[in-house]
Amino acid sequence: MNMSAVPARVTKTNTVVSFRGIEKSYGAFQAVAALSLDIRQGELVCLLGPSGCGKTTTLRMLAGFVEPSAGEIWLDEDNVTRVPAYRRDVGIVFQNYALFPHMTVAKNVEYGLVNINMPKAARQARIAEVLRRVELQHLADRYPRALSGGQQQRVALARALALQPKVLLLDEPFSNLDAQLRVRLREELSSLIRGLDMTTLFVTHDQEEALTLADRIVVMNKGAVEQIGTPEEIYDSPQTRFVAEFIGTCSLLEGRVDEGGDFLSERGLRFPVARRPGAATAIIRPEYVRHAAEAPGAPVHRAVVETSEYMGAATRLQLRVGDARLLMDGRYAPGRRPRAGDEIDIVIDPTGVRFVTDGN
Missing domain, CATH: 3.40.50.300 (P-loop containing nucleotide triphosphate hydrolases)
Structure with a gap:
């Protein structure tokens, strides 16, 4: 056809x-x-x-x-x-x-x-x-x-x-x-x-x-x-x-947005968002978690790589940031892929953060 x-x-x-x-x-x-x-x-x-x-x-x-x-x-x-x-x-x-x-x-x-x-x-x-x-x-x-x-x-x-x-x-x-x-x-x-x-x-x-x-x-x-x-x-x-969980892959963080416009997860991860104050669950797709060098001036978080899964076009990283966990998709040159145990600096793109308030 x-x-x-x-x-x-x-x-x-x-x-x-x-x-x-x-x-x-x-x-x-x-x-x-x-x-x-x-x-x-x-x-x-x-x-x-x-x-x-x-x-x-x-x-x-x-x-x-x-x-x-x-x-x-x-x-x-x-x-x-x-x-x-x-x-x-x-x-x-x-x-x-x-x-x-x-x-x-x-x-x-x-x-x-x-x-x-x-x-x-x-x-x-x-x-x-x-x-x-x-x-x-x-x-x-x-x-x-x-x-x-x-x-x-x-x-x-x-x-x-x-x-x-x-x-x-x-x-x-x-x-x-x-x-x-x-x-x-x-x-x-x-x-x-x-x-x-x-x-x-x-x-x-x-x-x-x-x-x-x-x-x-x-x-x-x-x-x-x-x-x-x-x-x-x-x-x-x-x-x-x-x-959010059924379509694609995402990280879910329980927490609340404070009066200053920051989301604070129950596990201590803080980052700025555009949302009114109150309790909410943050949804972060892996493509909105990036290396710090890709977004100069954004709040930087030190992350530990827990798993590194090679997927061909991209590598899926599971990261631990303090007590919180995030998924990240990155593209790396041959031999440059992060390994379990490596530490990297990341940023969370606030334009890609979504929220739900239901318990489903």
């Missing part, structure tokens, strides 16, 4: 999917709690969270496989809350692709078109079109067993797209692929979806997938929504402790 012209993220206006106070309970267990969300035309929204957080249940309620305990689901101007799955205008790519092993690629794609009684000539034209879009036209006569994992995924995607749905649902479609193939295919999928202006709801527990693919991310935890925002908002401005 051509990756040279991936459309930029664009803010959409007209709503295609609307969850209105959706809930799902199984006896005393609440799988999804009061979820409200609008998804706009052409928008790729990712439901992100750990296993059991309610993201797949939410997707299956939109698909019509699970009936909500409360709330409504709307597609365009239609309330589809009680509409059966086969009458909803959605396409689904499952985690295991669910291809028919006894059917060729072309027959797998054709299956849904036969069910809607599309004339044969129109079916053949549609099959050719979608296989061309996913670059599998040369494999139309192959069976799934003769395809790679990435090719099977694209067949499943072509089958969903053949019905020209209003909404595409993707349930962890990369989870069965190896790391390198997963990266390549998510780039291809993004290019395809954006080229089609396809409204998409994507489920994953992989934060990297969510950050790279989504226009907006819905972070879920224990059935509830923790935060909804763009990838930049979710990473740079987490609203809860859970979001």
Whole structure:
């Protein structure tokens, strides 16, 4: 697939999917709690969270496989809350692709078109079109067993797209692929979806997938929504402790901001911040902890390197500053990487410090 012209993220206006106070309970267990969300035309929204957080249940309620305990689901101007799955205008790519092993690629794609009684000539034209879009036209006569994992995924995607749905649902479609193939295919999928202006709801527990693919991310935890925002908002401005810890890597320091504008952690680390006085938890991403030489004039802290983890492009240091601990990412020339036990002078960039006040 051509990756040279991936459309930029664009803010959409007209709503295609609307969850209105959706809930799902199984006896005393609440799988999804009061979820409200609008998804706009052409928008790729990712439901992100750990296993059991309610993201797949939410997707299956939109698909019509699970009936909500409360709330409504709307597609365009239609309330589809009680509409059966086969009458909803959605396409689904499952985690295991669910291809028919006894059917060729072309027959797998054709299956849904036969069910809607599309004339044969129109079916053949549609099959050719979608296989061309996913670059599998040369494999139309192959069976799934003769395809790679990435090719099977694209067949499943072509089958969903053949019905020209209003909404595409993707349930962890990369989870069965190896790391390198997963990266390549998510780039291809993004290019395809954006080229089609396809409204998409994507489920994953992989934060990297969510950050790279989504226009907006819905972070879920224990059935509830923790935060909804763009990838930049979710990473740079987490609203809860859970979001801060689940997305990326960070150091969390309990403490308070004094009247002089300094944050003083419970373990004695002090640095200036731009925040009103009061108790808070400071969130510091590793990229905002730097060597003192990089920020002349900033308050300097002497740190002891506890661990030094080489990660290729950067080295992750775990530092002890007095009784406090911080993570730091640095780039070093060969042979210059700090080792455990070394002492270095660091600064904390106050522009990158965020705060949460919740106990989650």
